[in-house]
Amino acid sequence: MAPIQFRLPDVGEGIDAADIVEWQVAEGDHVQEDQELVEIQTDKAIVVIPCPATGVVTKLCVPAGERLPVGEVLALIEPDASNGGQPAFAAAPVEDDPEEAEMPSVEPAGLRATLPAAEPSPTATRRPLAAPATRRLARELGVDLTVLSGTGPQGRILAEDVRAAVAAQAPAAVPPDSLGRATPPRAGEVVPLRGVRRAIAHTLTRAWQEIPHVTDYREVDATRLLETRRLLKQRALDRGDETLALALTPTPLIAKAAARALADHPYVNASIDLQREEITLHSEIHIGIATAAAEGLTVPVVHDADRKSIAEIALEVAELARAARERRLRPEQLARGTFTVNNYGGLGIWLGTPIIRPPEVANLGVGAIRDRVVPVGGEPAVRPILALAVSGDHRVLDGHTLAAFVTQVVGLLEEPLLLLEDLR
């Protein structure tokens, strides 16, 4: 059976090549369909490409660290025969005779040297203190028990210790920097522009050079927003849904408000192609959520945000952020965004100027919510104030088109009850 030529798939819009970060399999490995095959770094993020078929990896065509254009062969995979067994061996002409089977030795040179030493007879000494099931788990997860310290009585290694070791082996231990390196750069060093950083550099250069930005700055009274969030959070806690409670930051509420307003303002949920001289008004609302990852800014997408509940958006945003941190975003989770929400308030920023991600035409920036003294009914009052900054592509959006959109978003944030308007 001919091996499958597995080519680097198009993992995202406008990506023409990717850096091979790390192979998850070796040549000769038997792999299962959908098993993780290789970690690649595109211009948008680090993603893991799954294996297209079950079989044996006969060749890895690109070493880690190299850049490969989309469509080029990544690996050769010999798929399993349909009976699930080994591929049939070619029948060779036979001259064998058992009488003559005492053949000259064909023992390969160096075989003895490479053979693993016979295991010493098992004893109960100097071995990891782990029960058989734990040892099996460790083998399956690739954890070396001899370097593990157990948390059980007198240092016994428990299954939890093995799982904890796996978690610790994840990138969290020493996160690579934005250039994919595990060690921090030193001053005086010249750092090559690679991977996500290169992508960010090129995209922003294009965005800043091509797009005439116009930014609409607003102050939003976040009293009702925070109240709504508190209510929703309390409700989640009352139902014992701690995950949802934690996920209910202001971001999902803001994304929901933006999705609602985008439905009414198609020119904000659009993209422009100057070559073809056309503006595409998207029928679907896919909101990218700018997320800080070790490699640099990455923007996973909540698809069809207008058709999702606040809780659904909250859980999805939390999961996308986790996936981004753990470098396991799938290509489709980065693709097809039509609008971006960038909450930089957590960084302490009060007011920022969002830069639009082409081919999108708008980017909503969310600053920190701070208590401010504001006039209420002619009297000074202390209110939580949120600074919104929405940048629009001035080629597509006039000041008033953008302002109309932003005004609606502000209205929804100041009175989240209006989101109920969607209810049918």
Next chain:
Amino acid sequence: MVVGELAESVDLLILGGGPGGYVAAIRAAQLGRQVTLVDRAGRDGLGGVCLQVGCIPSKALIELAGAVHRTREMHAMGLSADGVSVSLERFQVWRAELCLDLARGVEQLLEAGNVSIVHGSARFNKPDRVAVRTPQDRALFFEFGQAIVATGSRSIELPGLPFDGERVLDSTGALALQEVPESVAIVGAGYIGLELGTALAKLGAHVTVVEALDTVLPTVDASLTAPVLRRLKALGVDVRLRTTAERLEGGELVVRDANGEVRVRADRVIVAVGRVPNTNDLGLAAAGIPVGPDGLIPVGGDMRASHRIAAVGDVVAGPALAHKAGAEGVVAAEALSGRPSAFEPAAIPAVIFTDPEIATVGLSEDEAREAGMDVRVGSFPLSASGRAGTLGERDGFTRLIADAATDRVVGVHIVGPHASELAASGTLAIEMMASPYDLAGTIHPHPTLSEGLHEAAELLLGHPIHVRAPTLTSKGSLHGHD
């Protein structure tokens, strides 16, 4: 030999249908492999030495001899069974049926996994090719994706006493005896020799055991063999240590000890001086597999000898025991099927069906000390066991060895009736790193011999119930007084 015959392509080829090979075949089939198993005895060889001419028939013979013996011994309990007689001829028919039945069971398991069974002797002639000579002297060729060598071992022959199937027998011949010989000389006081010697003595033979070393059961701690030696003496077995067997002369075996040549009455001579791996006639060099001077195949923790060939059982290092071969077979099948697997038991139990039985698991007291452990020992005598009393067998003990530093059981040693059945719970304790408190805190059913483990743990902890308060011996061990 048909020249030009094409080799049949097979996925996983297993050489040998014994407890290593057939277990590997079943696990491999479970993992979706197409398995072809070659055995020199074909379907009749399934189960290997263990099932056909080893563990199973010997335990059957020991059971018979034990029943005869106990019937006599229970006179004190009020049993009169005069005129008890034994027909080894009838026993052999029954035994053959049992072995056949068990082998059919293995066959059915293999068939359920679609394992092809090939009858013939296999030999590698290329790294991926085996020639099989069938009983009809035809040659079959197999080109394999992967292979497992599980060809087992055979009895060692002594130069002065070649096996002749009549007077000089190996263990296989001894287990096939059609009548109890009047006198038997057993050469070798390892476990096979002592098991056979004990059984034949109980069946009425005059037994002499000849051993070149100065101890019986050389791999076992002397304190464990003492009750066995006492019983052998009571059975009238003549154990001659530091004595070598020389030759047969007339109806007698000529042996040599410190005083020179001595003649021993011996209608039959059973030679059980050890076993040698069946690796010399497999063409392993052609497969690129090295074989050590001891005939053993070096393998890694995943039982692989090379990328595509694994070896298990008596052909690799470690004790030549069926349960060890089976465990290795599972590992080999898994490793060759791409599963993470390794043979890494904390302990391999060993059981000896002497009278009384011996079971040893894990470290001996000396081994634990040599390993630098903070050793604690608890030894519970059978004389304090109610159940042992009802059996009329009160010679023996259960000994627990623990490391205080890691608070875990590292050795379990039992001499007594049914010790073999108690070995598994000791092995489980070691594998699970049980604290002696775990054993002491586990309720053991009364009245059973298993209580010995519980009491030994209590003793080790210094607060036994069924023996008097322990005293500290010179070695720091706790021994109960009944």
